[in-house]
Each structure stands twice: as C-alpha cells, then as structure tokens.
Amino acid sequence: MGIVGERARVLVTVKASPQPSAKYGDTVCVAGLRIDESPHRWIRLYPVPFRWLSSSSQFSKFDIIDVTVKRRVQDSRTESFVPDTQSIEVVEHLDGWEARAPYMNLLPTTATCRLMSEAERDHAAPSLGMVRVASLEGYALEDHPGWTAEEEAKIAKAMMSSELDLFGTSAPPATKLRAPRLKLRYQYKCQEPECPTHQGLNLDWELTALQNRYHRESLDHLREIVKDKFIRQMFEDRRQTSFFMGNFEAPFKRAKFSVLGTYYPPLTVASKVPLF
Ligand SMILES: [Zn+2]
Structure with a gap:
C-alpha cells in the first residue's frame, strides 16, 4: 500500500510493545527524531504492523531509517504520522552510546x-x-492479566485474514502474539x-x-x-x-x-x- 507523502529521515528511539489489532494483526507505535529537519523534531509513526513486515523493512531501535510519511489527520497530536511501511529503508544503525x-x-x-x-x-x-x-x-x-477476550478475537481474526496482504506484509509472523x-x-x-x-x-x-x-x-x-x-x-x-x-x-x-x-x-x- 503506497501512500503519497513526504520522505522523512528518522532516528528510531522508541518501539512500543505490540498491541492486538483486528486490521493489522498487531501494531507497534514507533517514535523517534526526525533528523532531516533542523532542529530535530519528535515524530510518531503509527500504525506499524511490525511483526508482519518483510525482514528488509524491519528495523531496530537506534536505526536511522528513511520512510514516506503522511500526517495522521484523525490524530490531533502534531507528531503523529502514518508511515508507508513498504517504503522503509534502513540507512544505518547507531551502535553504542558514543x-x-x-x-x-x-x-x-x-x-x-x-x-x-x-x-x-x-x-x-x-x-x-x-x-x-x-x-x-x-x-x-x-x-x-493476559489478553482480553476481545483482544484474543482480534488476534485470531487477523491470523486468518487475507486482507493483510494489502499492507505489504508477506505472511503472518511465525508466532502468535504472546501477552x-x-x-x-x-x-x-x-x-x-x-x-x-x-x-x-x-x-x-x-x-x-x-x-x-x-x-x-x-x-x-x-x-x-x-x-x-x-x-x-x-x-x-x-x-x-x-x-x-x-x-x-x-x-x-x-x-x-x-x-x-x-x-x-x-x-x-x-x-x-x-x-x-
Ligand atoms: Zn514531575
């Protein structure tokens, strides 16, 4: 699923724990610094069906990535953007504190x-x-407390859904999302x-x-x-x-x-x- 947006360079500092999602299987909230702008600004990337992404699109904390993003209009938090997960390119990893x-x-x-x-x-x-x-x-x-019945239902539905192909994901992840x-x-x-x-x-x-x-x-x-x-x-x-x-x-x-x-x-x- 390509989106029309702008290219951003992001230093990823946050990958929050995956949450069950009926639409995406499970999603992760990613945040970091937009370093192609000066001064650097905070950016939130959501949704990211991270575990469902192809391995070439998966990234680590403190990776610098290039990604096409679009303002997430339904979210009034100004830092929130929707990423085109298929457009993710890992530029480099900042290894170590130095x-x-x-x-x-x-x-x-x-x-x-x-x-x-x-x-x-x-x-x-x-x-x-x-x-x-x-x-x-x-x-x-x-x-x-573990997943609620509602969350379990979302996970089960997503695992059976062929719609997930639309989001540029190859196949469901090998493991079910564990609470x-x-x-x-x-x-x-x-x-x-x-x-x-x-x-x-x-x-x-x-x-x-x-x-x-x-x-x-x-x-x-x-x-x-x-x-x-x-x-x-x-x-x-x-x-x-x-x-x-x-x-x-x-x-x-x-x-x-x-x-x-x-x-x-x-x-x-x-x-x-x-x-x-
Ligand atoms: Zn305080």
Missing part, C-alpha cells in the same frame, strides 16, 4: 510535570518528549523542583521481548530477570537515565504519559558536548 551521543546530547529534555500540564491545557501540546529521571523512588512488578506475564511501573521524580512523583507504566517492546525470551522461567525468576535489566542496570549510579515519554490518543487520556523507552548512557558519554 554513536548516539551526537544526536541525543543535543536534544532538549522536558519534564513529566510540564508535559502533563501542557497536555491538559492544549491537545496540540507536545505528546512525546525525553525526561531525565531525577530519582527513581520505587517500582512495582504487577501480573499482566507478557508482568507489567512494570516506575515511581520516579522528574526534574521539576516541586515534582509530586509520577507513576510511569513501561510500554517498551524490549520489556515484552525479554519476557518472551524467558517464557519458560518461573514467575519468580522472571521477576529477577526483569528487575536486573530494567531497574539495576538501567539505573546504575554511573549512568544518566532518561525516559522517552508518550501520551495516549484518546482526548480524555491526553494528560497521561507512559514510559515508551529508557535511555541510559554512562555519565561520561552523556556529558560530552557534541562536535558537529
């Missing part, structure tokens, strides 16, 4: 307090942003001086992927594995940890922001002034 620093160290950060209050007032307020975590106050690992067993919620303070502490649900695909890799482990062991990666490693003292935050499309949920991904370079890399 390679990412020239882009990320230039990026203005915001605060969750600010994102929330602005979104409350104005539906066109920023819906994506990078927030430095001033302090991690705690976390909760909750049981994921994660655990949900991770952070309690943290952003950098606003009077921050009252936020609850941030982690929606990163990396969290689901890690759980899938260890789906045969006991729940107790899985908790330890998740905690080791998403708490201990990502919040080490020698790192500067930030969240990529995003809100919801539904107008009544606009002021709710979730954690779409984590950026945690070593302090030595985070403090470098980029030389362009």
Whole structure:
C-alpha cells in the first residue's frame, strides 16, 4: 500500500510493545527524531504492523531509517504520522552510546510535570518528549492479566485474514502474539523542583521481548530477570537515565504519559558536548 507523502529521515528511539489489532494483526507505535529537519523534531509513526513486515523493512531501535510519511489527520497530536511501511529503508544503525551521543546530547529534555500540564491545557501540546529521571523512588512488578477476550478475537481474526496482504506484509509472523506475564511501573521524580512523583507504566517492546525470551522461567525468576535489566542496570549510579515519554490518543487520556523507552548512557558519554 503506497501512500503519497513526504520522505522523512528518522532516528528510531522508541518501539512500543505490540498491541492486538483486528486490521493489522498487531501494531507497534514507533517514535523517534526526525533528523532531516533542523532542529530535530519528535515524530510518531503509527500504525506499524511490525511483526508482519518483510525482514528488509524491519528495523531496530537506534536505526536511522528513511520512510514516506503522511500526517495522521484523525490524530490531533502534531507528531503523529502514518508511515508507508513498504517504503522503509534502513540507512544505518547507531551502535553504542558514543554513536548516539551526537544526536541525543543535543536534544532538549522536558519534564513529566510540564508535559502533563501542557497536555491538559492544549491537545496540540507536545505528546512525546525525553525526561531525565531525577530519582527513581520505587517500582512495582504487577501480573499482566493476559489478553482480553476481545483482544484474543482480534488476534485470531487477523491470523486468518487475507486482507493483510494489502499492507505489504508477506505472511503472518511465525508466532502468535504472546501477552507478557508482568507489567512494570516506575515511581520516579522528574526534574521539576516541586515534582509530586509520577507513576510511569513501561510500554517498551524490549520489556515484552525479554519476557518472551524467558517464557519458560518461573514467575519468580522472571521477576529477577526483569528487575536486573530494567531497574539495576538501567539505573546504575554511573549512568544518566532518561525516559522517552508518550501520551495516549484518546482526548480524555491526553494528560497521561507512559514510559515508551529508557535511555541510559554512562555519565561520561552523556556529558560530552557534541562536535558537529
Ligand atoms: Zn514531575
């Protein structure tokens, strides 16, 4: 399905966990920086039936991709674009923190307090942003309830649908979309001086992927594995940890922001002034 639109160069920083979709099988919300514009701007690419894409169109976090996009008119969030997934070309991968620093160290950060209050007032307020975590106050690992009957029905319908060919996908993915067993919620303070502490649900695909890799482990062991990666490693003292935050499309949920991904370079890399 080709679309008439503009060509954008995007540094992908966010791939959110796949959600069941009757139309696309399952879709992923992708976000990143549009680096063909100056200053760089946040862009959201949705929908992306990622698991259903041909392998040449699949990309990783911190890949730079070229993609044809069109403004998603039904979504009032100004960063939202529909990608032509068949037009995706991977340009390069920024491997390691050093390679990412020239882009990320230039990026203005915001605060969750600010994102929330602005979104409350104005539906066109920023819906994506990078927030430095001033302090991690705690976390909760909750049981994921699994897919609802409605979500299961969407998955089953999509697997049988031939309409999916229309979206440039070759064949259904080898595995049915598996619900994660655990949900991770952070309690943290952003950098606003009077921050009252936020609850941030982690929606990163990396969290689901890690759980899938260890789906045969006991729940107790899985908790330890998740905690080791998403708490201990990502919040080490020698790192500067930030969240990529995003809100919801539904107008009544606009002021709710979730954690779409984590950026945690070593302090030595985070403090470098980029030389362009
Ligand atoms: Zn705050």
